[in-house]
Amino acid sequence: MTAEDLGRFDVVIVGAGTGGMCAAIEAAAAGARVLLLDKLPGMGGMLHIANGEFSGAGSRRQAARGIEDTPERHFDDVMRLSHGKADRDLVWRTVRAQGDTVDWLEDLGFDFDPATPGLVHGHEVYATPRTYWGVELGRSVLRVLRRRLDEAVRSCAVLPLLGTRIRRLLVEDGRVTGVAGTGPGGREVVARGGAVVLATGGYDADPALRNRFLPPGCEDALVACLGHATGDGLVMATEIGADVSRDGHFIPVMGLIPDPGRPGFAVDYREAFLEFAPAYRTPHEIWVNRDGERFVAEDVTGPERRERALLRQPGLAMHVVWDRAIAETAEPLIRNGAGDWTRERMAAECARGRWIAAAGTLEELAGLLGVDAAGLTGTVRRYNAAVRAGHDPDHGRAKLPTPIETPPFYGITSVAASLLSRDGLRVDGDLAVLDREGVPIPGLHAVGEVLGNNVFAGDNYVGGMSVTPAMTLGRLLGARLAARAAAGDLP
Numbered sequence: 382m383t384a385e386d387l388g389r390f391d392v393v394i395v396g397a398g399t400g401g402m403c404a405a406i407e408a409a410a411a412g413a414r415v416l417l418l419d420k421l422p423g424m425g426g427m428l429h430i431a432n433g434e435f436s437g438a439g440s441r442r443q444a445a446r447g448i449e450d451t452p453e454r455h456f457d458d459v460m461r462l463s464h465g466k467a468d469r470d471l472v473w474r475t476v477r478a479q480g481d482t483v484d485w486l487e488d489l490g491f492d493f494d495p496a497t498p499g500l501v502h503g504h505e506v507y508a509t510p511r512t513y514w515g516v517e518l519g520r521s522v523l524r525v526l527r528r529r530l531d532e533a534v535r536s537c538a539v540l541p542l543l544g545t546r547i548r549r550l551l552v553e554d555g556r557v558t559g560v561a562g563t564g565p566g567g568r569e570v571v572a573r574g575g576a577v578v579l580a581t582g583g584y585d586a587d588p589a590l591r592n593r594f595l596p597p598g599c600e601d602a603l604v605a606c607l608g609h610a611t612g613d614g615l616v617m618a619t620e621i622g623a624d625v626s627r628d629g630h631f632i633p634v635m636g637l638i639p640d641p642g643r644p645g646f647a648v649d650y651r652e653a654f655l656e657f658a659p660a661y662r663t664p665h666e667i668w669v670n671r672d673g674e675r676f677v678a679e680d681v682t683g684p685e686r687r688e689r690a691l692l693r694q695p696g697l698a699m700h701v702v703w704d705r706a707i708a709e710t711a712e713p714l715i716r717n718g719a720g721d722w723t724r725e726r727m728a729a730e731c732a733r734g735r736w737i738a739a740a741g742t743l744e745e746l747a748g749l750l751g752v753d754a755a756g757l758t759g760t761v762r763r764y765n766a767a768v769r770a771g772h773d774p775d776h777g778r779a780k781l782p783t784p785i786e787t788p789p790f791y792g793i794t795s796v797a798a799s800l801l802s803r804d805g806l807r808v809d810g811d812l813a814v815l816d817r818e819g820v821p822i823p824g825l826h827a828v829g830e831v832l833g834n835n836v837f838a839g840d841n842y843v844g845g846m847s848v849t850p851a852m853t854l855g856r857l858l859g860a861r862l863a864a865r866a867a868a869g870d871l872p
Contacts, residue, residue, distance in 0.1 A: 384561065384569035387542070391866035392859070393560055393574030395547045395614060396554055398426025399848055400829025401580030402526045403855030404862075409538035411863030415528075416572050417539055418560070420546035421609055422629040424530070425523040426582050427830075428848075430607060432718070433519030434501060435486075435852065437479035441510065442487065443498055450509050451479040459846060462505050463839025466630070467846075470810050471836050474857075475850040482853045483513060491525045492516050500661035504684045504842035512844045518718050536555040541623045545570060550577065550617050550825065556872070557621070557824035575871025576824055576862045577815070580855065581804030583830040584612025589647055594804040596629050601697045603647040605637050614831045615806060623825075624807040624817045625752065628832055630840035632688050633697065633797030638736050647798050648736070655701060655795055656781025658684065664780050665711040667764050670694040673747060673756025675764070678778040685841060688797075698799035700750045704756070706787040714793075731791055738792045746790045755858035761785050793870040800845055805833025812858050822872075826862070828855045 392408045397419035405417045417425075438455035449777035455476045459467060497513040499721050500506050503686065515521020533539040535692070547562035551571065559573035562761035584590045585606045592600045619625055648654075656662045657679075663795045664679040674697070677690035691699055707721035713727040731737050740746035743761055747754035765784035767773040773781060806827045829851040837846040865871050 384571045385564070386413060387416065387570055387572040389573040390414050390540070391575050391871060392578060392862050393417070393576070394418065394559060394574050394578045394580055394830065396426070396580035396831075397421075397541065398580060398582050398829060398851070399423040399428055399522070399526070400851035400855035401578070403791040403852045404578055404580060404859035405445045405539050406529050406533060406829060407856040408528070408863040409533035409536075409859075411860050411867070413859075413863035413866050415533075415539045416574065418545050418547055418562075418572075419541075419543050420613070422544050424527060424541070424543070426609070427607060428519040430649065431519035431848065431850055434512050434514045434520040435483070435522070435849040436507070436508075437483035437849060438476065438511050439480035440483035440487075440498070440511075441639050442483060442493065443480075443515070446498070447450060448498065448510055450511055453482065454509060455479070455511060458507050458509070458844065459837070459843050462507075462843045463841050464838075466628075466835070466839030467835040467843070471850075473810075474810060475774075475837065475853045478853050479845075479849050480859065482553070482849060482856065485523075485856070486525060489525045489529055491759050492521050502658045502684070503842050504844065507844055513624070519848075536614040539670040542570075547613065548620055550698055552621055555823060557822060560870075568693040574824075575866055576826060578827045578858065578862070579614035579618060579806070579825070579827040580851075581612075581614030581831050583610045583805070583833075584615055585799045585802050586610040587612055588871070590616075591802070594627060594802070595631050596800070599631050599692070599697065599797075601796065602631070602633060603637055603639060603796045605634055605647040605650065605800040608690035610802070610830075612802070614827065616813055617619045618806055618822075618825065618827070621822065622816045623814050623822060624819070626647070626804040626807055626835060628804055628840075630803050630835050631692070631799070632685070632801045632841055633691055635688055635691060635797065636795055637798040639796055640795060641735070646767060647796075651718055653715050653717055653736070655714055655721070655793065658686065659780070662712050662714075662716075663780055663782065666701045667706045667716065667785065668699045668701055669693070669698065669752060669760055670699060670758060671752055673758075673760050675760055675776055676709070678773065678776040680778050691797050698794060699796075700752055700792050700794050702746070702761070702785065702790065702792045704785045704787045704790050706783060707785070708791060709794065726731060735794055739789045741788050741790075743790055746792050750792045750794060752792075801834040802830055803833055803835050805831050808832060812854060826858060828858050
């Protein structure tokens with residue numbers, strides 16, 4: 382069957398998530414004719430479920446609140462939190478312009494949460510409040526980007542083609558000249574471009590592909606991203622000789638619940654997750670591994686310490702244990718972005734038995750959780766003695782609010798999860814994709830999670846250093862490619 386030829390464009394962008402949308406917006410604003418493709422029927426990618434936190438130093442919003450900050454300070458913080466393992470060149474290229482991205486979003490009418498800029502305690506914390514989020518989290522980012530992109534579509538500067546899965550890159554005389562794939566209705570399509578940008582996101586929804594990059598022993602990590610993140614861009618690029626990082630870094634997202642209906646996947650965290658950060662909720666429960674042993678102080682303020690402690694547990698699994706007295710008095714352990722998990726809803730979930738096990742004895746609870754019964758009963762006995770003594774000799778927990786002794790007893794399992802692809806395509810400072818010899822592949826660029834989060838966060842999570850580099854570098858790349866097209870530098 383003859384493929385439908387979509388024509389030639391200055392820039393062809395594969396992926397209509399954060400980076401792809403921003404690249405398309407700025408390329409169109411600078412006069413380029415853009416084709417924007419995505420395999421999904423809608424735009425936005427992970428913004429539909431992401432917290433959408435972004436960071437930037439020297440923004441107008443910081444200045445209005447008397448916060449002194451600079452890109453240099455932001456850079457130093459990123460390198461500190463990433464243990465010096467982030468890519469210094471790419472980090473500087475993005476953080477020096479991220480304050481401008483924050484101001485750009487404000488100019489576009491972004492609906493900032495009034496608490497921003499702030500400090501976010503889910504992972505290690507910046508020294509200065511420079512993180513922002515919207516009142517509807519990632520959807521706030523999507524809404525403002527989509528509104529700006531729609532303007533470019535109406536002016537015919539951007540042609541969006543959704544429901545189109547690109548499967549291969551077209552190469553002529555060593556240069557990437559276009560893409561080919563399957564469009565709506567199953568028809569084959571091809572498109573040509575002076576430049577091709579891969580903004581296809583990560584690979585974590587394909588466990589086999591993800592596990593090729595995870596360190597040994599981490600294969601049990603839950604998949605927490607949306608199902609479209611199957612590494613399409615990474616696979617296509619490697620098929621023509623692109624290089625991929627293999628840093629061996631992994632640090633988990635904690636608090637996600639295994640989905641009973643989808644083995645290996647997490648319950649959508651828009652519905653439910655477990656709040657472990659003591660800055661947001663005082664822990665009343667204990668956490669045990671499969672041996673029934675506690676493995677970290679549950680009130681530890683350093684997120685990285687508890688994240689790395691979880692990585693050392695069998696199956697990357699932990700079990701949270703509490704009793705009726707805690708259920709009746711503590712803030713709900715389960716949370717979501719909507720904030721609608723009340724104590725009453727938590728009690729109903731305990732009775733429902735969907736995720737939470739309930740039992741009249743600790744031995745019975747251990748059996749339901751798959752935990753060693755002797756280990757769990759011994760651990761609870763030592764913990765209760767620590768509560769009464771006001772001192773935890775095992776792990777140094779400071780907050781010891783109440784013993785666990787009033788049946789029924791409750792437990793819920795959580796497993797370390799992967800949400801962001803850590804590795805990705807190697808690029809140079811201009812986001813040109815590199816081959817295995819370190820040479821740029823002519824005509825091919827990449828932005829967003831297809832680069833992997835390691836380049837911006839090293840072996841850690843760093844606030845806003847996923848969404849913001851996608852937006853910032855996407856904008857810069859789109860403008861730069863448009864300028865090259867106008868100058869006749871793109872074939």
